[in-house]
Amino acid sequence: MKSALIVYGGWEGHDPEECAAIYRRWLHEDGFTVRTATETAAFADPSIHELSLIIPIFTMSKIEKAEVENLTKAVEGGVGLAGHHGGMSDAFRDAVDYQFMVGGQWVAHPGNIIDYTVDVVKPEDPIMQGITSFPYRSEQYYMHVDPSNEVLATTTFSGEHAWWIKDVVMPVVWKRRHGKGRVFHMTLGHQAKEFENTSMATIMRRGMNWAARDED
Template sequence: MRSALIVYGGWAGHEPEECATIYRRWLHEDGFSVRTATETSAFADPSIHDLSLIIPIFTMSKIEKEEATNLAKAVENGVGLAGHHGGMSDAFRDSVEYQFMVGGQWVAHPGDIIDYRVDVAKPDDPIMAGVKPFNYTSEQYYMHVDPSIEVLATTTFSGEHNSWIDGVVMPVTWKRHHGKGRVFHTTLGHVAKEFEVPEMATMMRRGMNWAARQE
């Protein structure tokens, strides 16, 4: 049986516990055994190297050097990593080792909660199969991203809130490899209610299954 660990906490505005509950249900339905933790010390546990998948939901906060190193080594050795929004790509701002693994870091969301469009960049990818471009209401994340990521979906900034980024096309959803491990991320999902958006849920659920270590 595939095994997963969800580590949640950090800034409460991203509803980490509610999101962890959704992930736990999906993972159980998809045949995983699941355990959860609410402290970053879970990342330092040697047993994470035996997992299929790790899901961090820990906006901002701090990760100790040994925790980040053990997590990165687990992924390099084949454990999958998947997650959403600031719970993954605005976690542990002072850890470049963690950011290197994720493939991107949040830096701004001009206008805060706004209406924007998500475009499909790779409709032939299995994660994106059948997903059409869709309108979305949330924070539109402006990211600093690793050029090695494989972009699956994008959004285009209008310049309404910051004129100098008018027309910038920004990755929304991506996958990548970190050593032997697979990494999946989407910047969607500011609050748990957004998991009810079919396109977001489809990408996230398929993405976490793709990321999980191939048994």
């Protein structure tokens, strides 16, 4: 049976506990055993190397050297990593090894909560199958991203809130490899209520399952 660990905490504005509950329900429904933790010390546990999937929901905060070293080695060894928004891509700002693994880091959301469009750029990918471009209201994340990411969806900045980034196309959904591990990230989901958006939730749930290590 597949096994997953959800580690949640950090800045409360991203509803970490509520989002963890959503992931936990999905994972149980999809046949995983699930455990949760509320301290980054969980990343230092040697047993995480045996997991199928790790989901971090830990905006900002700090991670100790031993914790990030064990986490990145687990993913390099084949454990999957998946998550959304700042809970994954604005976690542990001073941990460059963590950012290297994730494939991106949040740097701005001009205009804060605004209306924008999520454009599907790889409709043939199983994660995006049947999903077309859709309107969205949330923070529009401006990211520093790894060029090796396989981008599945993007958004284009209008320039209304920062004129110098007008027409910049920014990844919203990507997948990648980190060693033997599969990594999936989606920048949507500032608050838990956004998981009520069917397209957003479908993408995240499929991506989570894609990232999980195959178990015999």
